[in-house]
Amino acid sequence: MSLANHLPTRRELLIGSGALFAWSQMPKLARAEGRDPRLLVIILRGALDGLGAVAPVGDPDWISLRGERALVLDGKTPALPLDAFFALNPAMPNLHRLYNSRQALIVHATATPYRERSHFDGQDVLESGISKPGAIGSGWLNRALVALESGGRVDPRGSRALGVGAVTPLVVRGSAPVMSWVPQKLLSASEDTQNRLLDLYQHTDPKLAAVLQARMRLASLGGPAGMGDPMSEDPTLMPPGIARVRAYFAEAAGTAARYLARPDGPRVGAMGFVGWDTHIAEGAASGQLFNLLGALDGALASIETNMGAAWHETVVAVVTEFGRTARINGTEGTDHGTGTVAFLTGGALKGGRVIADWPGLKPAQLFEDRDLKPTTDLRAVLKGLLLDHLRVEDSVLASTVFPDSADVAPMSGLVGSG
Amino acid sequence: MLALHRFGMGPRPGSIAAIETDVRAALIAELDRPLVLAAAASLPSSAKAYRTVADANAKRAARAKQEAKKQQMAAAPVMAEGQDASQGQNQAQKQGQAQGQSQGQGAEAAEMAAKKAADAVPDPGRPIYLEEAKVRTEAALAAEIGFAERLVWFWSNHFCISANKIQSMSGAYEREAIRPHVLGRFNDLLQAAEGHPAMLFYLDNLGSMGANSIAGINRSRGLNENFAREIMELHTLGVRSGYTQDDVIAFANVLTGWTLIPPGNDPQRGGEFTFNPRLHEPGAQTVLGKLYDQDDVEQGRAVLRDLAAHPATATHVATKLARHFIAETPPPALVEQMAKTFRETDGDLKEVAKTMVSSPEAWSEPPSKLKRPGEWVIGMVRATGITQADPARFTGGQELLGEALWRPPAPKGYPDDEASWIDGVGRRLDIANNFAEREASRADPQDIIETVFASQVSSEVKLAVNRAESRQQALALLFMSADFQRR
Structure with a gap:
C-alpha cells in the first residue's frame, strides 16, 4: 500500500505538541497609544513542578521538605539566585539573564481556580478561563481576541488565528476563527484542487469550507523563512531524546517568534509543550525536569532572538494547569498538586521581580497538607496582561474572558516602562 | 452506506x-464471528518483545563499555611489561590529566567510539512496532464491515498506553489485553488491561511501593498515585464521579506490588506480570467506602471488579461509546439504554454494542x-x-x-x-x-x-x-x- 510517498520528519512528528496558533490583528487601543504589542502564551501540559523550577531557598522548611532533592545555592549544580528568597533552576541561564535585565518576572504560589487533580480538567480550566471544568467550547485567549476585534480591524487582510498542527488547543478555540497552516514543502495539493474542493464544501459543508478557506488564505501569505528542508532529515520515528526535544522547542518557539515579529504578521499567539508530568525520577537538578526546563530556556532565548526589534513590545507568558506535590513521592518524582509558578518574559515587562504572597512550607501551611498553597489567582496575572498590554477592557475581562471573575482584580504594573 | x-x-x-x-443483522453477525488475528501467530508476546529490547539495550551498554575500555588502553602511553591493566589505566588517567587539552579530545573520541559500538547493535523495538502495526492495519483492511475492528480501536484508545514510553509492548498489549475482550465482559477487559505489564509500565506502577511494605521500609521509597487515579478517572468511573483523594491513595496502596518480572532476573519469564508481595502495602484498605482486607493480588482484583460493576462506570462507558460511534452529543435515551444493558448483563460489551446498533437513534442521527x-x-x-x-x-x-x-x-x-x-x-x-x-x-x-x-x-x-x-x-x-x- 502506498499511503504517502515519504515518511514524516521528526519536525513534523513533533509539531502536534508545539503548534503555533496566532491572531494577526493589531489591538486597536494599544495601537492608538503608539504601541504594537505582541503576546505569546505557552502552555506547559502535564503540570510543572513550581518548586523544582523556582526554589524558595530562603524558606527555613525548604530543605526538610525536599531533602537532597531540594535545589540549593551551593548544590552540585547551584540554583541561580533571584532575590534573597528565591532561586531559579540552574537549567535556565537565559531566563536568569533576562530577569537580571528586568525583562522577566516570576509569579509564585499561583494557580487557576481549579482545586482537583485531573490533568484534563485542570487544562480545561486553564485554557477555558472558566472556573469549573466541563464541556466548554472556547478558550479565554480567543474570547479576548473577540473583544479586541470589536474595537475594529487594523489589518485589512483580515486576519484570523493561525495554526500549525492537527489538533487545536482549547485556549484558542472560539468564535474568533482559527486558521490551520501546515508546512507546504511536500504533498501539497494544487491551487486548482483546493479551489474545487472549496467549491464542493461551500455547497455541502460550511464548516469544512471555513477551515479550508482559512488555510488557503494563510498559505497565500507564505510561510516563514528558514524552515529548512524537511526531506533532508532522518525519517525514523523513534521517541525523541532530549537533544531533539531541545532542538524542537527552540525551533517551534523560534518559528512562532518569526511570525509574530513580521510587520504584517500575527500579534497574539499560543503554543503548548508536553512532557511535564514528572511522577518518576523528577530530576530537578540534573534529570528530566532539568532537561525540560533547559529546553524551555532555549525556546525563550530563540523567541528573544527572532523577535528582533519587536522584543521590546513583547510579553511571553508561560503557564501550566497546576503544580505538583510539595513533597517528593515514593518514586523520586512528584504527584499532581496545586500551586506552581508562571514565567513572564519580554521587553515590555517591568521585570526583575518574583511576585509571591508566600504561603510557607510547614505541613499546616500546605494545601491539604500536600501541595504548595496557591495565594495568587493566575487569572489576575493573565487579566493584568490582557488589560495593560493588549488593552482588553476590564469589564470584558471580568464577564466574557474570565467569566465570574469580577472579584479577581487584574494585577497591575506587570508591563510598561513607567 | x-x-x-x-x-x-x-x-x-x-x-x-x-x-x-x-x-443491522449484518453488523450483529460480525460481532458473533470470532475475532482472530491469524497473522499474529508469528509476532512475539509482549514479555518476549520486552526481553528482546531489554537484551539489546544491555548489549548496547556492554559494547559501549567495552569500547570505552579499549580506547582508554589505546590512549595509555607505553606500558611497562608485566604491568596490569588497572594500573595502566590509573597511569593513563594521571598522564591524561597532565596533558590537559589533548586528554579532552581523546575522551571525546573515546565517547564517540563507544557510542558507535553501541549503535552497531540494532534496536529491535521499532521493527516489532512496525510488524504489529502491519498486522493491525491489515485486519482493518480485510474486515468485511469492520465493526469489531472499530471496537478494538475504540477500547485500545480507552485503555491507551504509549509507544513513546513502552514501544516494545505497544502492539502486543492490544492483542493480549484488548482484542480478546472487546466482545466479552467489561470486567475481564479491565482486569486484562490494568494487569498488563505495558499498562503498569505506562502509568508508573512498577516501582510504586507501600510505605509499610518490606521494600518500602528498606528502600525508603513509596507510593505513586498515577495508576490508581487514571483507572478511576479515565478507565472506569469517570472524572468527578464522587471518588476522593483518599480513595485514590487507598487504591494506589491496593495496587502496590502489581509489577513485572525484571528481564535480567528471569530469561524465560522476564517482562511478564507478577505480584510482588515485598512491594505491597500490608493491611486492609477502604476504597469508595468499602473495606478490602485481602492481602495479595486479590485485593486489587476485587477493587477492579467493584469498579467495573459501579453504575458510574456503566454510564461513563456508554457515553463514550455513543459519542464515538453516533454523535458528539449522543441522544440521552440511547446512552441510558446502553448503560442499562451494561448494568443488566454484568457489563457484556457485545450486548452493549448490539443495543447500540439496534436502537433507532443510532440510525436517525445525521452524519x-x-x-x-x-x-x-x-x-x-x-x-x-x-x-x-x-x-x-x-x-x-x-x-x-x-x-x-x-x-x-x-x-x-x-x-x-x-x-x-x-x-x-x-x-x-x-x-x-x-x-x-x-x-x-x-x-x-x-x-x-x-x-x-x-x-x-x-x-x-x-x-x-x-x-x-x-x-x-x-x-x-x-x-x-x-x-x-x-x-
Missing part, C-alpha cells in the same frame, strides 16, 4: 452488496461526526481495494495527521470531538492528494463511486468528480468530500 462509515471501516469492493438485505484520521485513512485505502499495508508509510501518515498509532499524548487517549480534528483537514488534503497521485493509474474514481459506494454519494460530489481535471484530482476530491469524511 451509513452503516459502513458509522460502525465500520468504510466501504470496500463488494461490501455494500454483502450487507444490503439487513444492515455529523468527522472521521478520526485513522478511520479516514483506512477508509480511503479500503475503497481502492488495497489489502496490504506498508507499516512505515502507514504509521508515518497517521503521525502526520495527529493520530500517531499507539502514541497518544496523554493517558486520556485521542479526543473524539470535532474541534480537535477539524483544523487537520488541510493536512488530510495533502495526504489524499499524494495517495491519489500514486493510485490514479489503477483506481478509477467513477468506478469507485458506482461499484464501491453503489452511487450513494451526493450529486455535488458526482459533479465535482465528473468535472475534475484528472483522475488524481477526482480521487482527492472524492476522499476529501464531506460524504466521505463525515459519518
